[in-house]
Amino acid sequence: MKEVVILSGKGGTGKTSIVGSFAALAQKKVLADCDVDAADLHLLLNPSITEENEFWSGQVAVIDDEECTQCGLCQDVCRFDAIKDFRVDPVPCEGCGFCSHICPVEAITMKESLSGHWFISDTKYGHLVHARLGIAQENSGKLVALVRQQAKQIAKRDGLDFIISDGPPGIGCPVISSLSGANLALLVTEPTLSGIHDLERVRGVCHHFGIPALVCVNKYDLNEDNTHQIENYCLNQGVEVAARVPFDNTVTEAIVQGLPVVEYSPGRVTQEIESLWQHVTRALEQ
Numbered sequence: 001m002k003e004v005v006i007l008s009g010k011g012g013t014g015k016t017s018i019v020g021s022f023a024a025l026a027q028k029k030v031l032a033d034c035d036v037d038a039a040d041l042h043l044l045l046n047p048s049i050t051e052e053n054e055f056w057s058g059q060v061a062v063i064d065d066e067e068c069t070q071c072g073l074c075q076d077v078c079r080f081d082a083i084k085d086f087r088v089d090p091v092p093c094e095g096c097g098f099c100s101h102i103c104p105v106e107a108i109t110m111k112e113s114l115s116g117h118w119f120i121s122d123t124k125y126g127h128l129v130h131a132r133l134g135i136a137q138e139n140s141g142k143l144v145a146l147v148r149q150q151a152k153q154i155a156k157r158d159g160l161d162f163i164i165s166d167g168p169p170g171i172g173c174p175v176i177s178s179l180s181g182a183n184l185a186l187l188v189t190e191p192t193l194s195g196i197h198d199l200e201r202v203r204g205v206c207h208h209f210g211i212p213a214l215v216c217v218n219k220y221d222l223n224e225d226n227t228h229q230i231e232n233y234c235l236n237q238g239v240e241v242a243a244r245v246p247f248d249n250t251v252t253e254a255i256v257q258g259l260p261v262v263e264y265s266p267g268r269v270t271q272e273i274e275s276l277w278q279h280v281t282r283a284l285e286q
């Protein structure tokens with residue numbers, strides 16, 4: 001079983017359209033949506049949830065009304081202003097635990113907080129593991145690790161060949177969590193100056209963790225000078241540009257229809273993504 005993680009360094013590069021197309025093209029795979037802060041793969045895959053689970057993580061202070069003498073000390077010391085009228089607001093509470101240490105009557109305890117949910121769904125392309133982090137919740141790296149672990153279990157159980165993971169944007173903790181131990185990263189970029197900058201950063205993360213990478217330039221024909229700049233950068237870094245996907249309105253039309261573009265139109269974009277998937281499978285076999 002091999003895992004490819006599709007990353008972009010930031011949102012809006014067309015990464016999810018490519019993951020959705022891989023979902024339609026790949027045989028014997030499970031899909032993992034690791035963008036737990038703003039999951040959108042489900043919009044293309046139309047999943048029906050078969051299993052829903054709570055994600056408990058982090059800590060939040062809880063005041064026992066019966067023990068509390070309303071001395072007000074905890075309200076004074078909480079630097080996050082999370083306590084008002086002797087009640088803790090779990091959103092600003094950072095779980096530092098200071099209030100629980102200074103309460104003279106030990107009326108405050110620290111409890112695990114419900115930080116989100118994770119799901120296993122059926123789609124017409126196979127199982128999808130996805131998650132939703134609660135509002136203002138952190139620990140998305142931990143939730144990403146959980147999503148990948150569940151996808152791996154399904155792959156093992158069902159004897160699947162591939163885990164296809166839609167990675168989170170950026171280069172922070174969730175990205176590192178989505179990459180560790182993966183076989184390959186596919187870096188989707190676009191020919192803009194910020195796209196080049198983001199590519200360099202995310203490629204740096206892959207290099208640091210020793211994960212082999214391929215690059216896909218999406219909408220490459222919108223600025224061919226910048227595309228050449230990306231190609232030169234990749235050449236210097238020894239990273240292969242595996243696909244140049246042209247700009248085409250069919251991609252947006254497919255999203256509106258809720259379909260992966262390879263199922264919507266047999267045009268140039270589809271041909272390039274089909275060839276890209278072949279490229280990815282060859283790289284995974286090495």
Ligand code: SF4
Pocket residue numbers: 063067068069070071072073074075086102103104105106107108
């Ligand atoms: S420090 Fe303890 S006793 Fe004082 S207000 Fe806070 S919870 Fe109540």
Ligand code: SF4
Pocket residue numbers: 060061077078079080081082083088092093094095096097098099100
């Ligand atoms: S745990 Fe920290 S952040 Fe939360 S209420 Fe207590 S002092 Fe404030």
